[in-house]
Amino acid sequence: MYPVILNLKNKPVVVIGGGKVAARKIKGLVRSEARVTVVSPSLDPSIDLATINWVPRTYQPTDLLEACLIFACVDDNEINEQIQLDASPTQWVNVVSNKEVADFYNMAVLDYDGLSIGISTNGVSPSRAKQTRKQLEIWLKEQNEV
Ligand SMILES: C[C@@]1(CC(=O)O)C2=NC(=C\c3[nH]c(c(CCC(=O)O)c3CC(=O)O)Cc3[nH]c(c(CC(=O)O)c3CCC(=O)O)/C=C3\N/C(=C\2)[C@@H](CCC(=O)O)[C@]3(C)CC(=O)O)/[C@H]1CCC(=O)O
Ligand SMILES: NC(=O)c1ccc[n+]([C@@H]2O[C@H](COP(=O)([O-])OP(=O)(O)OC[C@H]3O[C@@H](n4cnc5c(N)ncnc54)[C@H](O)[C@@H]3O)[C@@H](O)[C@H]2O)c1
Structure with missing residues (x-):
């Protein structure tokens, strides 16, 4: 794995699926000012419609054409893996249901x-990454109190 921090300002990003996991990824993408398109028949209520372009239907391979980053967030691993296969080799695909086929992983991020x-746990234990983020935040706050 190779860690970077991406400047996604105005970059076209497509998210397939609009459920709970997609909502978490979309939050970070919107914060980074990416141009976010979400293709999904339904949207989690926490997704702010004003911040995305919503395509209210199921996935079609042509949805991927313009995107530099692709997030496959459907609750069906077969569809997510198909999205990875449909993408061009020059696109980067995050497959939320199968780390073996994903081109990149998201990290737990602490802004402080x-x-x-x-x-990152290099895909091994996302819940450990989340727990470590919380512990690190407590530790940093303690250091600042001294
Ligand atoms: C860090 C974080 C960032 C984010 O999402 O932005 C993130 N997952 C988070 C939470 C979380 N994920 C899961 C749970 C449920 C508990 C559990 O199972 O542990 C929880 C906990 C929760 O939701 O509370 C389940 C899960 N996750 C993946 C799979 C599929 C697989 O492993 O193949 C499954 C099983 C799905 C199933 O069973 O079907 C895959 C991935 N999850 C990753 C990132 C990437 C590797 C990160 C690393 O290297 O550590 C990777 C590979 C791809 C990706 O998603 O980028 C975010 C915490 C943010 C924060 O709070 O700080
Ligand atoms: N990587 C992670 O961080 C992580 C964490 C937990 C779970 N997961 C995985 O993520 C998957 C999704 O979880 P969730 O909780 O977001 O599910 P969810 O049921 O909340 O959301 C699924 C979304 O996919 C949409 N959808 C269904 N079929 C579609 C299609 N053909 N085209 C486009 N959109 C379609 C639905 O309308 C819904 O919006 C789970 O199956 C699980 O494997 C990943």
């Missing part, structure tokens, strides 16, 4: 006092 700290 001008720092952005990304935590």
